[in-house]
Amino acid sequence: AQSVTQLGSHVSVSEGALVLLRCNYSSSVPPYLFWYVQYPNQGLQLLLKYTSAATLVKGINGFEAEFKKSETSFHLTKPSAHMSDAAEYFCAGNFGNEKLTFGTGTRLTIIP
C-alpha cells in the first residue's frame, strides 16, 4: 500500500541549530512529494514540492528538501532555526491520482 511516514511526532531544536524533519514514502513508483506547514489555528501552507524536475528542492522561509529514491526519503531541512519556525509540518504524497496521502505530522519546537 502507498503511504507516507513521518518519523518523530515532536522535534525540538535550539534557535540557530539545524532543523531536520524526516519523511519516508512507500510506493513502487516515486510519488510527487510535498511539505506543508501549519501555524497554530491556521490552514496548511505549501512549503515546497518535488515533482521529478530536480531532487533538491528549495522552498519558502529557507527550507529545502532532498528527494532520495534509494532511501525513499524526502527529508526537510533548514540550516538555522528561527523562533518563527515553530509549527506543525506535514509531508504528503501524490501517488498518481488526484489525492494526497499525508503523514501524521511533526510538531517543531524552537528552544530559545
Place this chain on the structure above:
Amino acid sequence: DAGITQSPRHKVTETGTPVTLRCHQTENHRYMYWYRQDPGHGLRLIHYSYGVKDTDKGEVSDGYSVSRSKTEDFLLTLESATSSQTSVYFCAISGTTGLAELESTDTQYFGPGTRLTVL
C-alpha cells in the same frame, strides 16, 4: 491564499443534529476536497469532487455526504452528528482553469479550517 473560504469557522452542536460546512472558492478550480484533522492522524480525506455534481469517497467517508451544485461551492454535511466527528475540517482545491491539458492536480491549497465540536 488561492481564494478559499470556509464557513462557519467555529461551530458547536449537539449529537444527532445535522451540520453543513461550506467551502467557497473564487478561482474556478476543478478539484475540491474535504479533510478532517485529528491529533496523531494527520489529515484524512473525507470526500472530494472532480467537477460539478461529480464526487467520490475518501478514506473516512462514513457519516458524511457532500454536494457540489456549482463550481465554487463544495458542501460537507453530517446528517446526524456524533461526538467522533468532533474535529477540525479543512477544504482544499487543486487544478487550474482553462485547457484540460494544462490542468495540474498535484498541488493542493487549503482553506483556513472549521473547528467543529459535537457535544
